[in-house]
Amino acid sequence: MRPLTSKQRISALAATAALVAAGVTAGTAGAAPGGETSANGALPAQLTASQHTELVKAADTEAAKSADARALGLGAKEKLHVKDVIKNKNGATHVRYERTYDGLPVLGGDLVVHKNASGKRTGATKATNAKIAVQTSASDAHKPTTAKAKGSEAPRKVVWAGHGKPVLAWETVVGGLQKSGAPNELHVITDAKTGKKLFEFQGIKEGTGNSQYSGKVEIGTSGSDGKFEMTDKKRGGNKTTDLNGAQGGDGKLFTDDDDTWGDGSVKDRATAGVDAHYGAGQTWDYYKEVHGREGIAGDGKGAVSRVHYGKSYVNAFWDDSCFCMTYGDGEGDKKPLTSLDVAAHEMSHGVTSTTANLEYAGESGGLNEATSDIFAAAVEFHANSPEDVPDYLVGEKIDINGDGSPLRYMDKPSKDGNSLDYWDTNAGDVDVHYSSGIANHFFFLLSVGSGKQEVNGVKYDSPTKDGSKLKGIGIKKAEQIWFKALTEQMTSTTDYKGAREATIKSATDLYGADSAEVKAVKAAWTGVNVTGS
Template identity: 45%
Template sequence: MRRALALACTTLLASSCAAVAATSASAAPPPTPSASLPAQATAALQRHQAAVEGSPQDRYTVYSSKKDARGNGVVRYTRTHQGLRVYGGDIVVRVDARGEFTGSSSGLAAPLSLSVTPKVGAARARAAAERAFSGKVTSVGAPELFIDAGAGTPVLAWETVVKGWAKDGQTPSRLHVVTDAATNAVRGSFDEIETVDGTGNSIYSGTVHLDTTASGSGYSLVDSEHGNGRTCDLNNGTSTCTTFTDADNVWGTGTNADRASAAVDAHFGAATTFRYFREVHGRNGIFGTGAGVPSRVHYGNAYVNAFWDGSQMTYGDGSGNAKPLVALDVAGHEMSHGVTENVIPGGLTYSGESGGLNEATSDIFGSMVEFYAGTGSDPGDYDIGEKIDIRGTGAPLRYMYNPALDGVSQGCWSTSTNNVDVHYSSGVANHFFFDLAEGTGATAYGTSPVCGSADPVVGIGRDKAERIWFRALDTYFVSNTRYVNTATPGNTARAHTLAAAADLYGLCGTEYKTVQAAWTAVNVAGTDYCPTGDDFSLATSPATATIDRGQTLTTTLSTTVTNGTAETIALTATGTPPGVTVSFSPAEITAGESATVTVSTPDTLGTGSYPLTLTGTSPSVAHSTQLTLTVRSPEGCTGADDTDVAIPDNTTVTSTVAISGCTITPSSTSAVEVHIVHTYIGDLVVSLVAPDGTAYTLHSRAGGSTDNIDQTYAVNLSGEAPDGTWTLRVQDAASIDTGYINSWKLSL
């Protein structure tokens, strides 16, 4: 999507409000590298929906896919629930070179289960969005109903795009306003136009090489080496932009007296940022498609601003049209927002800790672009906005080595971090990155303190640090990744950067341990650890398995030596349901070896999900891992009906399924999955009627004014014969509200 990360007037590369939703008009995702990878990942996703908190009403669409040099694949998906877009529902599925599931990332803490019927109509949502706009409105789009799960708790909401001009009359605005579909309260907003307010002291980049295109007898600022990005002159207007041309291919004078001088900096910044991501991270430019970034200079009259609008950069000339805002770290920061929003569907949610990670990602890569460029006029450093002097004091806007120096940023995580402006919560990740790359204490770039009683950190260098951060972004982050997350502890920047470090440099190596230490140094703790004595790790492949009742399955339990020497490991299983047996072959292995795990289930085992704990015990240490067993009814023991049946007032209706050829005894936890659309479920009595006429009440006038039933009920049907006609009976016991049976499914 186009991400508007608008900025406060005293904040570099920043924006107005907190974004809580993504636009439905998404940027085109990068092309997939092969037809087989999405198919492999989708098959893995179907087998492991529990890992991404999937529900029966969820649908997934491939957003992007890529393979690394070892053939491992990463596929990103967007999610809909009951036909509605779910912001914060994006997922990542990872598979190995064989297409086997190796892991996933998801921002949801539990499967979605909520009404999708709004209590506030689109017209009221549109009016609320227009009231939330500050400036001159030129148009208001049609509100879109969606599920906003960006902040963790899913809420039905409307998103409305209001277009116009900001209060200054020169900055274009495409404001996305999110309103609660139950109360019409504004939940948040974000602007597609990413701005940076400030003033520059000079033209910044010095004498640099430019890639241009021969045009007739002269040259034009069109960069065929970097996706045909062009640089053009708005002539202090806001619309018509004329591509710069020159007779001798020598551009500008290094002073603002020559209009081409600002164009040199902008053109150089676009090419350098493109080249940085391509050569350092293997990404084909900002958008991942090879397309270049257009740069527009000399925007507006005395416009003290620059902005990214999702597709191009625009730079004003500053106060008195004398100080163009074309510094290299400004360009690198802003275009890195473009990378983030094209890697993650909708980008990192622009509020709270996720928004801080969004801003920090741009600070990190903006600084790394400076180092990569290696110009004498603007050498690399960890100061943000040091050239454009926004405050007029000569001081940078932000300090990555000690964020608290600006007086407002947080350099140490605390329980308040999620509630501060994203440009201040970014300090935690900025501080982490500096410590990871350069270490704590006195450095060539400033003195970095540790938080609390944390141990000092010895850095691993910029090259490794930037690669770890990019891999975490590219392979693990989802839209609502945070620093600390009690609901989904695995969806944190610490966990994801550790996974990236393990991928690149090995589990519990120097780089991995430095990532741990650098997060601890900014007060972001974790349960991860690296051993000091003889130790091993334990994993199952696959970690989840589906089986019919009465059947047997096998999986592989593998071990890896993580420290010291390989010891003998005894294997055991606990948490098995009655009648389930788990055996290992062999029952003892040496660390580094694998064993075959065999799980047998009885006919009487109920359908459902069972976590089995597999434990390996050596003389030095014991470790456990889970094998999640999903038990279903065998073929012939399930039935479903998705034919709509109207439920009028004060009426009883039925829907039936026929079961035949089922040879097992129904379970004591047979599953009845019911989907009823109704505006007041307190009116309803819902029962399952067995073939012999026995009725089992599932729902009896509970829930009051709650809309819709979307629930799976566990029913003890062990005393029933399986074959015959089973009936779902629904009674509407009151007036006014009506609805219909949408679908239902019985698994004996």
């Protein structure tokens, strides 16, 4: 894996993600958003990579950053660093900033400044409202000595503002392997004055070819007769490589003589490559065609898919440090975790990392995981493959449980035996792969509705906490609301209450304060016991 750049390390709160918890081994789509998809000015503008780069460049001038810092009332030691810029069709922009204090990264200090088409500030969304005032020249007496992860700059001195009063702290990134066989990237935050652990989160988020899961598909390759390679130049140079059982490294790029890849079975190593490459291409197309985002980071740059990780590894994960998805071959190396929704899930972790950067712990971690499940379903509906019929199930093709059942259910998450259907005060203490059920359930209720439903031949029966009967607004509206909330309103510390507020704000911007869509968003959150105004 390539070492992180200093800019990436500032954005350290969401590094990588896996599909399932570490140690685990075993209405509808067609509705148009209000009939006004192309005219609704609050939707994201369709931007090329170069246009996105120019937006970021314009926002990243010292004059622009200083003006925003003054308007926010930041102190002289605080500096803003542009991470991303979202532009809407009506010309409004949303500038996402990371922050430093006296030159140190402020973890949990990110914020978004909202501006109208004329450049006037209309508000800001902050991960924390706490004032930062720490002594950065404190003694190094409590500097951690734990072995750090390969390529990491840690231990490094930071300001921890993720929860409570901002304090001077150390961030350490512990390497090695987890019990599941996945790489370990455990971020540990300790108080610089006392050595007390303040927070920790896992960085690895464990999330023409003949494919195993999608039948015969077209994939983007390059080369000429006798020398073809699995590099998709039309989609930013997406590449797919074979790790051949290794648990690190870049892997060997798939090549072929006749540009016909795999045979649809696990016996041909290229088959898993076809599924992963196809999934990466479909996910790229989804974000570009539906949300105007060219590439995971909006910069037009492709990602790497690595298949055949380890031996009998029953998981898949996204890793920011290599900007790559990695897939195991499943129990007995018979069911690679390369289905379309798994690929979309892992790539969507990258979108979250380059936008809201939701902490991969507590309630924000559940929202991080749910975001990947939500867009996995959205990509399936957008691809509309007859071999992988769109549904609101996660991992239904990979048979991770060995009994033909899906990994997760969005209509009633608790059907998997672990996930939460509704929010309660303990939600932040539950593994993020299971607390994600709250947002997955919300999205299903918003898209499809409650009670017994059938979509594309799949039967669902979705309950609500308050017994209410809800009618869905369709996945095309729901996905726009969630994407807008993620990229414009959410921050690294957003919890479920904050997600309710963010989606209501997004639905209001898209459809109006008194619209049926806003009422549906409120009702769906209430249906999963996330209440508010």
